[in-house]
Amino acid sequence: MGRTLISVFILTYLHLTVMTTLCVSVQAEDAELLIYPNRSHFYSGETIEFRCDVDGQHWNTTLKRNGHFVQWGYFTPLILSDLTVDMSGDYQCTAQSLDFTHETKDSNVISISVSADRPRAELTADGHTVLRGTRTFPSLTCSVSDSDNDWNYEWEIHGSDYLHVYTGAQTITPPEAAKYMCRGFIFGYTADDKIYTEDSNAVYIKYILPEKATIKVKNPEFCPGETIRMSCEMTSDEYRYTLTWFEWKTTSQIHLTGKNKFVISNASEAHSGEYRCRWTLSPYTFTEWSPPVTFTAINPKARVKASTSFLPAGGIVTLRCSVTPCSSGWKYYWYKDTQDTLLQTTEEAVLNITERGRYWCRGGRDSPVHHTDFSEPISIRESRKPPPVKNTPVKGTPVKGTLAKGTLVKNSPVKGTPVKGTPVKGTQAKQPSAK
The missing domain is CATH 2.60.40.10 (Immunoglobulins)
Incomplete structure (x- = not known):
């Protein structure tokens, strides 16, 4: 009986254990x-x-x-x-x-x-310049359009002669004037695996010097072919003996030079426009741009004049060409009857002609040659009258005069000889009275 009870107990326990499991x-x-x-x-x-x-x-x-x-x-x-x-x-x-x-x-x-494509980081700034001597820097913020991931940020500082890369916050205060870029990254499958965005745009933080730059020029007006000269001056001599560069900003581009002189040879109308300059101590430290100076190309005009409009038989007419306002260094091109017919080129502004016709002139100088526009034409016609002949009297000889109707021309008398006159119709010549 006891064994039976023990067996029943064991079976019950096992059943309950299995059921519980x-x-x-x-x-x-x-x-x-x-x-x-x-x-x-x-x-x-x-x-x-x-x-x-x-x-x-x-x-x-x-x-x-x-x-x-x-x-x-x-x-x-x-x-x-x-x-x-x-x-x-x-x-x-x-x-x-x-x-x-x-x-x-x-x-x-x-x-x-x-x-398939990784996003590109975007770098924004609430300012780009810092007045030298102050420590008020703008803030830079790096953003990634993918908001599903928790991005980290890597920053690049491009100095004038170095590159510094470090991991930082999404928004930083730049420590110096330099070029800044950023990119986002997330960690991949391994600790060393980083998934980077595309690099951001560049933002430049610049020091502005308190000194002022100005352009000095003799005359901002020029004729095509002339040489333009200007200089960039600063109100202080503090940086004059340091390693300084000069930037010249024209209407279309910026030139970097090592001198404060800017020279344009053989200038053309394309060089017209506004010019500015600034002093540059480094790629990120410079003065403000100077006030603009506007250069203007002047179109010189040619004019032709003649000593007379009538060409005497067997004579000459002198033509003179003038170019204003730029009056030096010209050669003179002469044209007859049409502007396609070049008659002659002269070093002097004078041309003697012996034929009638229409004449033009224009100036040209430099290489390649810059021409003025054509002058207004001038017409030279032949004279219908022969040239006047002057009679030179011989001393002691009567001079034959030309009679005009109704007048009496007196001849010069020879001493001791009676003067014979020619009576005019309707009048009586007086006889000398006896004393």
């Missing part, structure tokens, strides 16, 4: 899907590790994406390498126990997205 297994929490790196947004080429966690027990694991089989494993992480865009989707794992129950458990769902 089965109940615990059925009531256990479902599997949990974990990923590393713990992010939802990835980029092409990255690696993801999936773990299907079921109370630390040994289970067979199946990984699915959007309900379709991806990978199978036994108590090991499931790894996807070299991610591509088509690997985006909803991931879930199913765990199956290795005991006689063959129990299965489904995990939570994790959605991930994969982008």
Whole structure:
């Protein structure tokens, strides 16, 4: 009897133990899907590790994406390498126990997205200049459009002759005048694996010297072909003997020179416009731009004049060409009848002609030659009257005069000889009276 009771007790205990174990297994929490790196947004080429966690027990694991089989494993992480865009989707794992129950458990769902292109960081500043001698610097902020990830920030400082790279906050106060760039990064599958954004735009923080620059020039008006000369002066001599560069800003571009003189040879109309200058101690330290000086190309005009408009028979007419306001260094080009017919080129501004016609002139100088416009034409006509002939009287000889109707021309008398006159119609010549 006693043995029977003991056997019943043992069987009951074993039954209860098995039932308790089965109940615990059925009531256990479902599997949990974990990923590393713990992010939802990835980029092409990255690696993801999936773990299907079921109370630390040994289970067979199946990984699915959007309900379709991806990978199978036994108590090991499931790894996807070299991610591509088509690997985006909803991931879930199913765990199956290795005991006689063959129990299965489904995990939570994790959605991930994969982008082909990495974003570009954007660098903004609430100012770009610092007055030298003060320490009031603007703030710089590095931003990344991908807000799904927790970005870290790397900064580059490009000095005049060095590059400094460091990891910092999203917003910094620049420590010096220099060129700044930034980029964001997140950590990848390993501790050494960093996923970087594209580099940001550059922002320049500059020191402004308190001294003022000015342009000095003799005359801002010039004729094409002339040489333009100007100088950049500063109100202080403090930096005159330091390593100083000069920047010249024209309407279209900026020139960097080692001298405060700026010379333009053989200037043309294209060199017209505003000019400014500034003194530069380094690529990021300089004065403000000087007030502008406007250079203007003057179009010189040619004019032709003649000694007379009538060409006498057998005579000459002298033409004179003048160019104003730029009056030196010209050669003179002469044209007859049409502006396509070059008559002659002269070093002097004078041309003697012996033929009638229409004449033009224009000036030209330098190489290549800069020509003025054509002058207004001048017309030279032939004279219809012969040139007047002057009679020179001989002493003691009567001079023959030209009679005009109704007048009497008296001849010069010879001493001791009576003067004979020629009577005019209707009058009587007087006879000399006897004394």
